[in-house]
Amino acid sequence: MEAKNYPSNRLLLSGNHAVAWGVKLVCPDVAPVYPITPQTPILEKITEFQSQGELDMELLTPESEHSAMAACISASATGARVFTATSSQGLLLMHELLHYACGARAPIVMFNVNRTPASPWGFWPDQLDSLAQRDTGWIQLYSETPQESLDTVIQAYRIAEAVGLPTMISHDAFYVSHSMEPVEVPSQDLVREFLPRFEPRYRLDTELGQSFGAPIDQATWNRSRRDIAAAMALVADAVTAAGEAWGELTSRAYGPLEQYRMEEAEVVIVTMGSMSGTAREAVDAMRERGEAVGLLKVRLFRPLPAEALRQALAGVSCALVLDRNYSPGMGGILHQEIKSALFAMSGAPRLHGLLAGIGGVNVSAEKIQQLVDDCREVEPSVEAQWVE
């Protein structure tokens, strides 16, 4: 589809600065933030935009991430459009309030830079921090590149506000957060057209007099979860709609999954985040040699687009899930999720789970090709295997 005629600006940006540009274009009302490596360039860039008068936004710098998220929730409940960013320990410290944000149906957008949790201390790319939040009721999207991070921040507001759920986008520490690439920065007019002002129906408002979050009986609590489930059921379509509308304006369309060279694929690599870039290279090399290998990139992780995953993997003989995270006791989280998504599917692919790049160790395109070769020979096991 042809893009509408909005000028864009091509800038050389790191992943984190691309996020900050996305925030500048959205111009949220309130942003409570707390610094943590490797998120700080997002914080410092939006602070710079704000102090130079280019971003009219209430910026709060509380004493901790716990308070940052608490302020996000109450600001959102007051009807503000809200942004925050964090990583690793910061996200983990927010955990209590992540549940709260979902229950309060606050359409906050948060950017998380995936980094190993302590102990021991490390600063390396690993998706455990955000994947460990999978039961908190946040929509979760994973980004592969600085461009995708910028585009997804903007789309995330449309998605979050459409369904009334908080949304978290993650990209990998350093591989994406600190690596530079040319990024198309759309115009303010384009973003204004894509993202009209937010008018929440319920809010803390002296005119309305509504209160939030008071204690309820069992049946009402139960109903609140069913409401969340109903909202979750709308997310995949909302992600598709936002991604397509974005594509019409920018020629860069997105969806819950991305299928790369999946035509007639016998073996499919399934992964998320920056690993997708390396897997793309591996797929190209193998296709070059005439091998029918494809890539299935999971962009929307929560809610898991189970139906779309089943369709994408129908007829594939072997799938290889690469997890850059380790859930002690049950292996890779994406592997667990894909296993459950394919439950009782007739003709499901043989599914291999591989713990690759845990703690940020490098996984090369050559390594991925070798993993594809190896998996053809062996029977898959229920537990994921460590990649040496």
Add this chain to the structure above:
Amino acid sequence: MELINYNDEELFQPGHVACAGCVEALSMRVILNTVGRDAVATVSPSCGAVICGAYPFSATKIPVFHTTLESGAASASGIKRALLSQGKPDTTVLCLAGDGGTYDIGLQALSSAAERNEDILYICFDNEGYMNTGGQKSSSTPLAAVTGSTPAGKTTRKKNLIEILAAHRIPLIATASPSHLNDMAAKVEKAKALRGTKVIIVLIPCLPGWGVADNAAVKTARLAVESGVFPLFEVEDGVHYTLNTEQRTQSVNSYLAQQGRYRHLSAEQVEQIQADVDAEWQRLLWCAAGR
């Protein structure tokens, strides 16, 4: 020139990875050696944690536990209670934390430990900002100072943590400066002999964070003391104040002028800071005179 007079048992080793010229490493050396071998430390993420060393190296000869940013005083409490349960009441438990880990995210844990009067020696290396993450403001950052998150200068004053701690009526709160190492060692010695929560706040002029020349950290710290910006004093049981330096011999401007973070200040702003320092000095004199 004052001779540094403390017993160096080499509990702090060379090869640490602080910035060259950092006085936090110097302070750590004096503090660890004054406390001695019978000590366990917990350190929260900060320059102090970096100085303690990255695996497989360690700059300290005492055991160090690396805890999380918000939990310093709680972590120290746990170590102390475990040692008590093992019949080792005399082992000093040190909590090493930055100002972010003390004034901000760790304040709740510190207040709770102080209220319980846990037997710990809490050292706050106060470099007036989050330096480990590249220099953002903390609530210890002074008025008008430029940081990564206050590009136009901070609009509020430094939090008066000493008064907050005094309200907990703990046995000892003291300030210390790397320009006055004997005073620092004496305070550590005194704290070590007391039971209960002791807090020493050490001013650390940070080379990149404050825009101070590589060889000027000690000088800057000395000017902070001599101008009265950072007076050396002690508060015992929350009420007994002792000023360790009774004269101010420098203007506040001589201190501010050392630092890039204040380069943008107008004459009026300097005057306002001088007036703040004067008022605080008067208040301290009044407290020290027993009111």
